[in-house]
Amino acid sequence: MKPLLQVTNTEEKLNKKENELRQVMEQLAHLREEHESLKTEHQQLASDKVLITEQLRAEQDLSAETEEVPCTVCGNLQSTESLQQYLCT
DSSP: OHHHHHHHHHHHHHHHHHHHHHHHHHHHHHHHHHHHHHHHHHHHHHHHHHHHHHHHHHHHHHHHHHHHHHHHHHHHHHHHHHHHHHHHO
């Protein structure tokens, strides 16, 4: 009778371990899916960051050019006024 009890106990332990293994495998599969999803999202965010950085750089260049225009206009105005004064005198 004792060996039959040991077999029953061993089967119960084996079933319990198989259930635990199944749960762990399901968790692993879920974590792998989540990892792939996060990896894809990270790649997309990195790509977006590059695009935004390029746009910012272009806007900064445009802003710098726009800031130079008034100085150029002032310089041209002064040159025109000097030329006008020269021609009038």
